[in-house]
Amino acid sequence: MTAAQKASFFLGRLISWLCRHAEFAATAWEATLSKKITELEVALEEERAAREKAELQISIDPLTKILNRRGYENLVYPLVNNYTRHADAADPFIVLMFDLDNFKKANDTRGHKAGDKILCAVAKRLKKTFSRESDVVSRCGGDEFLVAIQCPLSDAAELAEVARREIEKIEIEKICMGISASIGMAVYTRNTMRLGKNIDYTKVMADAAMYAAKKGGGNQICVSMDGEIYPLREAPLEPKESKPRGGILKLIR
Secondary structure, eight states: OOHHHHHHHHHHHHHHHHHHHHHHHHHHHHHHHHHHHHHHHHHHHHHHHHHHHHHHHHHBOTTTOSBOHHHHHHHHHHHHHHHHHSGGGSOOEEEEEEEEETHHHHHHHHOHHHHHHHHHHHHHHHHHHSOSTTOEEEEEETTEEEEEEESOHHHHHHHHHHHHHHHHTOEETTEEOOOEEEEEEEEEOHHHHHTTOOHHHHHHHHHHHHHHHHHTTSSEEEEEETTEEEEGGGOOOOOOOSOOSSOOSOOOO
């Protein structure tokens, strides 16, 4: 074999070796890159899950396991924004404020553990009554609960009455606690928007209606409409514009 042939032979072997080595290096690099991408995706998913868990924890009342005020606002504000874009074709938003009657007395005489059980029992009954996925049920502090639902006012009145009766039945260890609820309702409608009022104004009006129910002796429902507050039986409820939510009760008037 001549020198030129030898050189050509060894050059070919070198090129072949370099190609195999490059192919191996590329394969190893691709495997490493794929592993790193997978690790990054897992880390991002874990971070997202941790953020969601943290957000959920600060949005949930630790005692009753329902939403707190922050959780209420995080859900209601987007729902209302969507409502404002489709208000002509949608049912109104109803805000209900619940304040427990005789809670302080029961808490003082039966103890804080009994008081905690009462609050949990109320939360459970409210979640059962306002059970649609879009219904927002929260504890906004102490013995006050805040609910936001989207439905005809007459349907909301039915549900509020159901909730009032359920709360009235609460017993702890088969002992009647004498608990009831003063309930205020207010309506967020197209007219509310035209007046430049927002959902927070509606919550203030629900709170005012609740205090009117409390002042009237408690264990009743008052409705705030167009700047006036009425006992439920006297409220000029609008006729239903959509199908009822299951026909749970005929409207008590």
